[in-house]
Amino acid sequence: MPDTRAAFTVDPNRGPSDPLFRFGVIADPQYAAIPPNRELNRYYAKSLGKLNEAIETFNAAELQFVVTLGDIIDRDFASYDDILPLYSRLRHPQFFLLGNHDFAVAAQHLPAIAARVGLERTYYDFAGGGYRFILLDGNEVSLFAPPEGDSRRAIAADHLEALTAAGAANAQRWNGALSDAQFAWLDQTISAAEQAGERIIVMNHYPVYPANAHNLWDSERVADRLTRSRHVVAYFNGHNHAGNYGALGDIHFVNFKGMVDTPDSNTYAIVEIFEDRIAIHGFGREESRVLPLARG
Template sequence: MMAVTNGGVVHASSREPLFSFGVIADVQYADIPDGRSFLGVPRYYRHSISVLQRAVNSWNKQQNIKFSINFGDIIDGYCPKDKSLWAVQKVLDEFEKFDGPTYHMFGNHCLYNLPRSKLVSLLKMPTNSDRAYYDFSPCPEYRFVVLDAYDFSALGWPRDHPVTAEAMKFLDEKNPNTDKNSPDGLVGVDRRFVMFNGAVGKEQLLWLNDVLHNASLCGQNVIICSHLPMDPGSASFAALMWNYDEVMAVVHQYKCVKACIAGHDHTGGHSLDSHGVHHRTLEAALECPPGTSAFGHIKVYPDKLLLVGSDKMADTEMCFEL
């Protein structure tokens, strides 16, 4: 499900954007030989960091990229656990070469390797606690919301933590398979009830509502960023956030949200939901053969977003009503 532009063509704009920002998803670096996904898709664990290096070089050369956003999974679950910290730091060192701030979020592979509390610190998340969701405003017209898609999940919390127990109980009710990472036998969007996905918790939902309410009062457009996609049209059913419907019910109460951008589903996708919100799932850096890339930058205008991709990341124009 490749992303497409409106009408199949990205139109050049005569106007200068308000700002631009870099995007990359699912680097999933590991110092191990190439492998394949459970679907047989080749994965290039060592090469993926080269994709990130090319992304940073590209963003720096343009000199007008205000910040970058990493959509999670900076290292892979197959990374040897005694090398997890080293691998995360190696990837972060490459992000540090970008001439601007990078905003990070958790992916499931991050949580296979390190606990949440350690990652919040390593990723320098701009929060006042161990929580991994936050918002920021790069200009008066726009606000970005970064969700923690694994706030309620069986990943990253200590084994004896109440959230772990509650999430496992939830999975047992939704997924009868012994292997909770398997969607076998689940139908339609119920295929999302697997352990490698997660949900936005109740406290975070209340926080999101407050942020969107305030953004509406300020007349701001909002871009929501999440590792997990939140629209069935933009990703495979097995890649969706557990409670994407609850999150979008909050989002659809307001007209300020213009786009939801995600990673996780490596083939990428684009959809426009019934309320006019764009959903763009980004293609993965991990699945780029040597010499190819998947990253991009998004030009932000008052009435549209223009994703300019490289190689495997498709260009996408996302127009919206003011």
């Protein structure tokens, strides 16, 4: 069922040059109370201060919601006890996606991850301002998120084996895929949004385009479904901390940079939606972009 917590309408009193609405984006805080990995340029404990800074910026802006694109923590179930209270300072509705590192916990905690961050479902959708937001769970079929003995782990092993045999760059144990049931839900949700005349923004922890080592294992079937809809305008994700951008037809694929990287520079964004464009205002290392929207 759609999540209605963030349902909103466009302000009828907005000026002609004002956006329809705005929202905040965070990718990969990947917090843990551990020493940095300087080889990977990851400073896990510093993400608390960076998140505080982002929340202060968001609270000073008029936003409809804030979304975190996965990897809230780096490891250890207790890490949630440190970082989740910071989110309670947000004055806006907040939404979480889960990433691969969110499941780097002791096996007995795996079934509790979604509830720990307040999710009834790990993939869901909501609407507002003439848009349908579709939030996917790229961990559903993986070697780390399903509990031990779950049949999805065997399906994941088959995915990885086939990709490895094909020499695919994304044949990595730290990637995952959608289940067939979730893919069918994605297809149905896109069709329902089309019938409602809504534009669509899809979000996931994992990229699907351009091709790189971080992509969802079933990135090709997901990208193909998105490009068959004239209503899908953008796909937002994290996971690849370096960031990335690509376009397929009229769809913009934006990979936001990882907050956990570097000892002292931050990265997050405020996204403004206009009738004819998406404006991404990057803070710190995040790039600012203006993405044109196709008419119709």
